[in-house]
Amino acid sequence: MQTDRRRLFVLLALGLVIVPLSLAYRVSSAGTTSLLPLDLTPTAYAYLPLVAKLPTPTPTPTPTGTVIPPDDIENEQAIANQLNQQRYTHGLPSLNLVSELSQAARRHSRDMADHGFTGHTGSDGSDGGQRMEEAGYDWPAWGELIGWGFGGDTSVMVNWWMNSSLHRSIILSSSFGDFGVGYARDPTSDWGHYWTVNFGNRATDGSASSQELRVCTLITQGQSGGSSLIIYSLEPCQ
Numbered sequence: 001m002q003t004d005r006r007r008l009f010v011l012l013a014l015g016l017v018i019v020p021l022s023l024a025y026r027v028s029s030a031g032t033t034s035l036l037p038l039d040l041t042p043t044a045y046a047y048l049p050l051v052a053k054l055p056t057p058t059p060t061p062t063p064t065g066t067v068i069p070p071d072d073i074e075n076e077q078a079i080a081n082q083l084n085q086q087r088y089t090h091g092l093p094s095l096n097l098v099s100e101l102s103q104a105a106r107r108h109s110r111d112m113a114d115h116g117f118t119g120h121t122g123s124d125g126s127d128g129g130q131r132m133e134e135a136g137y138d139w140p141a142w143g144e145l146i147g148w149g150f151g152g153d154t155s156v157m158v159n160w161w162m163n164s165s166l167h168r169s170i171i172l173s174s175s176f177g178d179f180g181v182g183y184a185r186d187p188t189s190d191w192g193h194y195w196t197v198n199f200g201n202r203a204t205d206g207s208a209s210s211q212e213l214r215v216c217t218l219i220t221q222g223q224s225g226g227s228s229l230i231i232y233s234l235e236p237c238q
Contacts, residue, residue, distance in 0.1 A: 068106040068182075076102070076181040078154040079195060083171055083179070086162060090172055095199070100137035101180025105196035107131055108146070109184035112194040118148050120217075120230045128198060129232060137178075138203035141233045143170045145197040149225025152185060152193040160227055166218045167229055170199060175233060177201050191225060 070076055084094040108122060108131060115123045122131065128144035145167065150156040161167040170176075176199040184194045216231040 095179040101198040104131040104135040105182030109182040113184040113186040139200040143199040143231040147227040148191040
């Protein structure tokens with residue numbers, strides 16, 4: 001009898017250990033708890049971080065004011081240096097290389113390279129003046145040179161501009177004190193190389209005019225490349 005009692009005591013003691021291991025608490029959304037049996041069958045687990053799954057984020061459109069890195073800063077600098085050298089040769093002061101105008105120029109060159117066109121109206125419908133303003137440059141008048149092709153050779157591009165009287169006139173103009181250069185390349189595009197040069201004077205109090213601006217345009221193109229310009233100015237076309 002005493003042996004039977006001991007066996008019963010051992011079984012009860014084991015039961016007190018086994019029962020808690022075989023049960024788990026579950027908390028309901030109402031705050032109550034209930035006991036559930038645990039499945040002790042060996043299972044392979046992947047340990048994941050205890051975070052809620054977030055929805056896939058929608059890409060944010062690139063703001064127009066985002067800084068655009070150059071495709072080739074040496075190419076841009078070569079264009080800037082050669083244009084100012086042309087001005088020096090003709091007894092004119094150098095133009096100031098302005099970051100906002102370079103940003104607007106890079107934006108347009110990149111646009112032409114990516115979308116395979118040569119013109120002053122961007123794929124988003126913007127014109128040069130709007131791109132300059134969106135880059136943070138306010139102007140009372142502005143001009144824009146673009147060029148394409150010529151194997152990316154900056155000297156050939158500048159010579160092409162200088163051999164056109166109207167292109168040369170904007171490079172040697174006394175109406176502008178600032179400029180910016182943007183260059184983009186895409187070997188898969190029609191011309192491979194695209195330049196934009198923006199010209200302007202920063203607006204000051206009272207510098208803006210309500211007078212109608214005159215527009216001058218010119219496009220020239222050969223087998224190896226071409227160029228175009230547009231000028232919004234109070235001065236008549238030369």
